[in-house]
Amino acid sequence: MHSRDDRAGPSRWSRRNALVAAGGLTAGLVGTAGCLGGTDGVRVLAAGSLAVALESGVGPAFESESGLGYEGEYYGTNALLRLVVDETKHPDVVIGADIDLLRDRLYPEQADWDVEFAANELVIAYAPETEPGARLAGGEPWYDVFADAEAGAIAISDPDLDPLGYRALLLFELAEREHGLEGFRDAMADRAVRVADEPQLLAGLENGTRACAVAYGNMAAERDVAVRELDTAYNFGDPALADQYATASYTTADGQTVEGSPVVYNATVRTDADDPDAGREFVSFLLENDDLLSDHGLRVDDALPRFHGNPPEGIDP
Structure with a gap:
């Protein structure tokens, strides 16, 4: 089932033509x-x-x-x-x-x-100079690092505005099942900071206010931040696992229930x-x-x- 190693050391997406230097581009787009x-x-x-x-x-x-x-x-x-x-x-x-x-x-x-x-697909973006980031860079399982992180250290997008936000919560749910982490989704939902403007999600890593964020791979590529790739069992990147992703769901503030999907x-x-x-x-x-x-x-x-x-x-x- 596992095609990627959640314990692997740090990787880094290549810079794309110096886009969004210091966050300048995305700051004006939303x-x-x-x-x-x-x-x-x-x-x-x-x-x-x-x-x-x-x-x-x-x-x-x-x-x-x-x-x-x-x-x-x-x-x-x-x-x-x-x-x-x-x-x-x-x-x-x-x-x-x-x-x-x-x-x-x-x-x-x-x-x-x-x-x-x-x-x-989803990835974990992180700032290596932070304590959680250093642990991720050292190869520790991301879910152990998240479980130990202080409130506010981890950022996710707002699940009531954005699929990236509810996919982050569904990631936590699927990882809870995959690794036997009782209460992990609820704990992460309470602890993570919710960022309303999706393109600003990674700004906290760059300005030092956040240690980690659940992001899409292309967002990490454009911002040139360190990332931990995630297992296909819960990264929403493998169409062959669509049925498995759909076993997790979230109900938005306006009452719509959405299932996990690639x-x-x-x-x-x-x-x-x-x-x-x-x-x-x-x-x-x-x-x-x-x-x-x-x-x-x-x-x-x-x-x-x-x-x-x-x-x-x-x-x-």
């Missing part, structure tokens, strides 16, 4: 007032973990090739879907980090198709988009330029893209 108004091009509302990949990679390349503008805004998937359903935001393209969540919220009124285009991103063009042609052109560009995604630490394997529903003409399965 919840910007006035975004997604009018633009001569495409308006995209996307999962916060894709902020750097879209803002510094895909978006500028799309503008250069298409001659259209790119305007993006980034939130946790739960939060952004509420903004769409409540008609607070009116993007052309919606991109989420939980394929079922997007379908449950947007079908059939706001969308009738989507495409899965990239994958990810980390896969999907995109759709809203049925009432202001500029559906620009939306379709952007999604097509995204699918045709997967190197822009892999350059930012995302996985695009042979099984992707996968279509759900009936994609419109111009976006070919």
